[in-house]
Structures are given as C-alpha cells and as structure tokens.
Amino acid sequence: MEAGFNRNREESLRRARELRERIADYLEARTRIRSGRELRDQLQQRRDRILRLLGGREEDWKDWHWHMRNRISDVSVLRRILNLSDQDAESIARVGKTHRWSISPYYASLIDPENRKDPVYLQAVPTHHELSGEGDPDPMSEETTSPTASTTRRYPDRMIIKVTNQCPMYCRHCQRRRAIGEVDRSTPKEHLVRAISYIRENPEIRDVLITGGDALMLSDSALDWLLTELDKIPHVEIKRLGTRTLATLPQRITESLCEMLERHHPLYVNTQFNSPIEVTDEAAEAADRLSRAGIPLGNQAVLLQGVNNDEHIMKKLNHELLKIRIRPYYLFHPKCVRGTVHFRCRVEEGLHIMEKLRGYTSGLAVPTYIINAPGGLGKTPMLPEYLLSWDAESITIRTWENKVIKYPNYRGRLHTESAASESARPTA
Numbered sequence: 001m002e003a004g005f006n007r008n009r010e011e012s013l014r015r016a017r018e019l020r021e022r023i024a025d026y027l028e029a030r031t032r033i034r035s036g037r038e039l040r041d042q043l044q045q046r047r048d049r050i051l052r053l054l055g056g057r058e059e060d061w062k063d064w065h066w067h068m069r070n071r072i073s074d075v076s077v078l079r080r081i082l083n084l085s086d087q088d089a090e091s092i093a094r095v096g097k098t099h100r101w102s103i104s105p106y107y108a109s110l111i112d113p114e115n116r117k118d119p120v121y122l123q124a125v126p127t128h129h130e131l132s133g134e135g136d137p138d139p140m141s142e143e144t145t146s147p148t149a150s151t152t153r154r155y156p157d158r159m160i161i162k163v164t165n166q167c168p169m170y171c172r173h174c175q176r177r178r179a180i181g182e183v184d185r186s187t188p189k190e191h192l193v194r195a196i197s198y199i200r201e202n203p204e205i206r207d208v209l210i211t212g213g214d215a216l217m218l219s220d221s222a223l224d225w226l227l228t229e230l231d232k233i234p235h236v237e238i239k240r241l242g243t244r245t246l247a248t249l250p251q252r253i254t255e256s257l258c259e260m261l262e263r264h265h266p267l268y269v270n271t272q273f274n275s276p277i278e279v280t281d282e283a284a285e286a287a288d289r290l291s292r293a294g295i296p297l298g299n300q301a302v303l304l305q306g307v308n309n310d311e312h313i314m315k316k317l318n319h320e321l322l323k324i325r326i327r328p329y330y331l332f333h334p335k336c337v338r339g340t341v342h343f344r345c346r347v348e349e350g351l352h353i354m355e356k357l358r359g360y361t362s363g364l365a366v367p368t369y370i371i372n373a374p375g376g377l378g379k380t381p382m383l384p385e386y387l388l389s390w391d392a393e394s395i396t397i398r399t400w401e402n403k404v405i406k407y408p409n410y411r412g413r414l415h416t417e418s419a420a421s422e423s424a425r426p427t428a
C-alpha cells in the first residue's frame with residue numbers, strides 16, 4: 001500500500017514538473033509584457049501631462065463629455081503629446097486628408113510617447129501604409145446585406161443595427177472605415193424606426209446587436225428609447241451592445257448608464273481589447289460597474305500585426321481580461337479592408353496562438369478564432385486540427401500536448417434496443 005502510494009505520488013510530482021515546464025516560456029515572457037494596470041504610475045504621469053497640455057482639471061478626466069470635446073485630431077496637438085519626427089507628423093497630416101483620425105485624451109495617455117512600435121500607437125495614429133490602395137473598401141458586403149437602412153442581416157435569427165458612425169477613437173484597423181466620414185453622424189431616427197418595424201415583422205429575429213461606430217456614443221436617453229422599443233417586441237429574446245469604450249473611453253460607463261441598462265435585461269455587452277496595455281484601472285472599474293449591473297461581458301479581439309500576433313501577448317491579454325470579468329469571446333482574423341492591410345497576419349499565426357492557448361491555460365481564456373467569409377457569408381471558426389483520422393470503430397486524435405491517441409467511437413445501445421432489459425446491459 002505504502003509503496004504504491006509513494007509511486008503514485010512520485011509519478012504525480014514528475015508530471016507536475018513536466019506541466020510547469022510546458023509554460024516555462026510564458027512564465028518568463030509575462031513579466032516583460034506589461035498590462036495597463038502594471039504601468040499605473042507611468043500612465044498617471046502621462047495623464048497629468050495631457051491634462052496640463054489641454055488645460056483640463058483633475059475632475060475633467062472622469063468626464064466622458066470632456067474627453068469627447070477634447071479628442072485629439074490635430075497633428076500639432078498630437079506632437080505636444082507624442083515625440084513625433086517631422087516625417088511622422090508630415091505623414092499623419094497627409095493621411096488625415098483622406099482618412100479620419102481622432103484620439104480620446106484617455107486613449108492617448110496609454111501610448112508610450114517615445115515608441116513608434118507601441119501597440120496602442122499603432123491602433124490610433126495614422127501611418128502612410130493607409131494610403132496603399134490594396135484591399136476592398138467593403139469586403140463584408142455590408143452594403144448588400146442590409147434589409148433596411150443602417151442594418152446588417154447575415155444570419156437566420158439575429159441582426160445588427162448600426163446606430164452611429166462616431167467613436168471616441170477611430171481605430172486604424174477599422175473594418176467599417178468607409179462609413180467613418182468627415183463628420184460625426186447619428187443614424188437618423190427614421191432608420192431606427194424602420195429597423196424596429198423590420199424586426200417586429202420578422203419573428204425569427206431573436207437577438208439584436210446594437211453597434212456602430214460605437215453604440216455607446218449614443219446618449220443614455222437615445223439608447224434607453226431604442227432598448228425600450230426592442231423590449232416591446234416579444235420575440236426579441238436578447239439584446240447586445242457593441243462598444244469599444246471600455247478600452248478607449250471607460251469614463252463612458254457611468255453609474256447612471258448602468259442603472260438605465262439594468263432595466264433592459266437580458267442585455268449583453270461585447271467589447272474590443274487588443275492589447276494588455278488597454279487593461280487599466282479605469283477599464284477595470286468600468287467593467288466592474290457593468291458586471292454589477294448584471295451584464296455579461298465578452299471580448300472580441302482583432303488579430304493585428306505588431307499589436308498582438310504573439311502567443312504570449314494574447315495569453316496575457318486574455319488573463320488580464322478574465323481578472324476584470326470579461327470573457328474572451330472571439331479572435332477575429334484581420335480582414336482585407338482597404339487602408340488596413342498592413343495589419344494583416346497569416347492564418348498560421350492565428351492557429352499557432354490557438355494551439356498555444358488550448359490546454360495551456362483556462363478554457364475560459366480561449367476565444368473562438370474566426371475568419372469572416374468575404375461577401376457577408378459569415379463568421380467561420382478556425383481550429384488547429386486535433387482529429388487526425390477515423391475508421392469504423394475509432395478515431396485518432398492528438399491532445400493539446402501533441403500526444404496521439406486512438407479513441408473508441410461507437411454508439412451506446414440505450415435507444416436502439418427494443419427490450420428495455422437488454423438496453424441497460426453494457427456491450428460485451
């Protein structure tokens with residue numbers, strides 16, 4: 001007995017050492033990859049500097065309206081915040097003539113002013129790459145999958161309403177950049193009224209996504225009206241809001257917004273964090289307010305070259321999100337949208353990241369990797385291959401550690417036997 005116990009114990013300890021070894025590279029890498037919360041002191045200094053430059057007071061930083069009024073969209077202002085070369089500044093000004101850009105002071109405070117390769121810089125500040133004519137302005141064919149103005153229907157039971165083209169920060173990788181015109185524009189109320197009628201007349205629509213732009217650029221009262229209209233439709237079972245404000249302007253998630261949202265359950269919020277730096281104390285507070293209002297939070301990251309196309313960065317991002325109760329939902333392969341092709345990655349890179357998540361970390365930290373099929377044909381999951389082959393009675397699979405195993409494949413007899421007594425007997 002004792003000898004057997006010791007042998008088992010020894011075996012367990014050997015396996016535990018082996019398991020730890022499997023993530024030795026990550027344990028080393030994670031200290032180099034900083035989250036916004038770990039950079040707290042630096043972010044605070046940048047915040048104070050930006051407040052001084054823009055003539056804001058401490059209280060202003062907490063006010064999302066102040067951030068919107070003071071969005072940075074002028075090269076000379078940006079130059080006072082970031083250390084830009086003449087060449088950088090010239091190129092931003094040139095791109096800015098055709099591609100809109102704007103950065104909330106909050107999001108600007110996340111950028112390392114000295115680092116041109118900073119993942120937050122890359123997402124927010126234009127580069128000459130955007131002028132490349134490569135790619136399609138609308139690869140998702142949203143313009144031809146729009147049953148009423150400002151809606152997209154691509155699936156049997158759910159659809160999208162786009163309520164605004166405004167955002168606190170215009171992502172350089174935006175898939176809807178064709179809709180980001182020179183002026184901020186809320187969707188006209190007639191469009192919304194028509195979208196609501198369409199949903200009312202189509203009882204198979206049970207899930208409505210409110211997005212944009214950024215859905216939370218709407219006022220609380222405008223959103224309250226829209227959610228109330230949707231609540232009146234009995235077949236609308238759930239509603240979802242798409243917003244990047246948790247990453248770009250967490251001050252938008254006020255107590256009063258949450259009190260309003262809480263009256264419209266079941267409501268889900270999906271957001272987009274792409275870099276661990278975006279997970280700051282303010283983002284954590286915003287996520288906590290939404291969670292306390294009973295709203296489940298999901299993250300829809302975009303795989304972006306230079307930002308997060310790395311197994312360790314992606315793992316750290318997902319861990320930081322789970323710590324603030326945001327569940328990684330999707331990882332989107334970057335689309336071939338004109339002006340964003342410099343962010344593109346190979347599919348192998350995404351698959352490699354998925355391979356290094358499953359088994360290596362909590363299943364909760366593993367999103368579904370998605371390629372959006374061109375032509376509006378929908379989200380298509382991409383998975384590393386775990387099923388190697390099969391025959392009549394078994395399949396051959398490989399585990400997360402690449403151990404190849406034959407696994408029996410047959411159906412129990414419970415429902416196929418006529419005599420109940422027979423069915424309970426295991427197969428010989």
Ligand SMILES: *Cc1c(COP(=O)(O)O)cnc(C)c1O
Pocket residue numbers: 152153154155158159160209379
């Ligand atoms: C992404 C998307 C949805 C939602 O897809 P889920 O897989 O249910 O999250 C719905 N409609 C359109 C047009 C979409 O692009």
